[in-house]
Amino acid sequence: MEFPENKAGIQPVRFGPESGFKFKCHKEVRCFTKCCRGINIILTPYDIVQLKNRLGISSGEFLAIYTVPQLLEKTDLPVVTLKLLDDEQQSCPFVRDDGCLVYENRPTTCRYYPLGVASLSHKEDADGEGFYFFVDEPHCLGFEEDKEWTVKEWRKDQGVDIQDEINAGWTDLIVRKRSFPANVQLTEKTKKMFFTTCYDIDQFKEFVFESSFLKLYQVDDKTIQAIRNDEVALLDFGFRWMKWVLYKIGDFTINSEVAQKRQERKK
Ligand code: SF4
Numbered sequence: 001m002e003f004p005e006n007k008a009g010i011q012p013v014r015f016g017p018e019s020g021f022k023f024k025c026h027k028e029v030r031c032f033t034k035c036c037r038g039i040n041i042i043l044t045p046y047d048i049v050q051l052k053n054r055l056g057i058s059s060g061e062f063l064a065i066y067t068v069p070q071l072l073e074k075t076d077l078p079v080v081t082l083k084l085l086d087d088e089q090q091s092c093p094f095v096r097d098d099g100c101l102v103y104e105n106r107p108t109t110c111r112y113y114p115l116g117v118a119s120l121s122h123k124e125d126a127d128g129e130g131f132y133f134f135v136d137e138p139h140c141l142g143f144e145e146d147k148e149w150t151v152k153e154w155r156k157d158q159g160v161d162i163q164d165e166i167n168a169g170w171t172d173l174i175v176r177k178r179s180f181p182a183n184v185q186l187t188e189k190t191k192k193m194f195f196t197t198c199y200d201i202d203q204f205k206e207f208v209f210e211s212s213f214l215k216l217y218q219v220d221d222k223t224i225q226a227i228r229n230d231e232v233a234l235l236d237f238g239f240r241w242m243k244w245v246l247y248k249i250g251d252f253t254i255n256s257e258v259a260q261k262r263q264e265r266k267k
């Protein structure tokens with residue numbers, strides 16, 4: 001999720017799932033944890049869910065303490081990046097001498113490294129085939145090791161195939177918006193709605209269950225049960241709802257009687 005144009009040392013070579021490379025990272029390499037400093041990591045919705053659960057805090061607290069909001073270039077959509085420490089090396093807040101404090105729940109970008117995924121930054125990924133590039137940074141000595149991988153093997157080994165599947169609806173929202181003309185702007189209200197739905201899952205859950213949302217939209221009992229108990233189901237529901245809100249694509253049905261009453265109240 002890095003922006004290739006902002007990063008020195010990136011070889012702009014398009015990689016596909018079967019492309020091969022040599023790489024191995026382990027605690028004995030001299031550069032151990034160097035890649036966890038001075039970085040730009042866009043957090044995916046599922047990254048946030050995993051990290052806030054790992055830390056035992058709400059999504060709102062996680063966003064306030066550990067992230068910086070931004071607008072994603074050429075999309076006008078909000079994203080959040082990991083807030084780095086204010087030390088000399090701009091360290092990740094989770095890096096320790098013996099490695100990553102949240103390794104099992106580390107963000108998607110950390111799992112992909114030394115690969116970068118281009119779906120958020122390149123229109124060329126619209127074919128959905130997967131488009132990756134090599135983050136060949138001079139400080140990384142993992143390239144001197146002999147272990148061979150294909151991109152597909154690396155993604156499976158690092159668990160990013162599962163992450164990507166869960167985040168697919170969010171990636172789709174961004175890729176669609178990127179293909180719109182630049183002058184198609186979103187209202188502040190819509191951007192805020194996108195932010196809450198995609199990144200602040202606890203707030204979104206409260207919105208769904210404690211506002212008139214479930215009166216306004218016709219949602220079946222099975223879906224209600226799933227989104228009440230399962231955060232991955234809630235994320236997916238949110239992505240589908242945003243797709244309907246932003247692009248009018250999908251199967252959300254409005255209860256017209258409730259909608260009409262709301263309109264009348266607004267008059
Ligand atoms: S810089 Fe490369 S080899 Fe060194 S710790 Fe990071 S990923 Fe591993």
Ligand code: SF4
Pocket residue numbers: 035036037039092093094095096099100101102103106107110
């Ligand atoms: S989350 Fe972990 S792997 Fe990722 S940059 Fe921070 S310390 Fe490194």
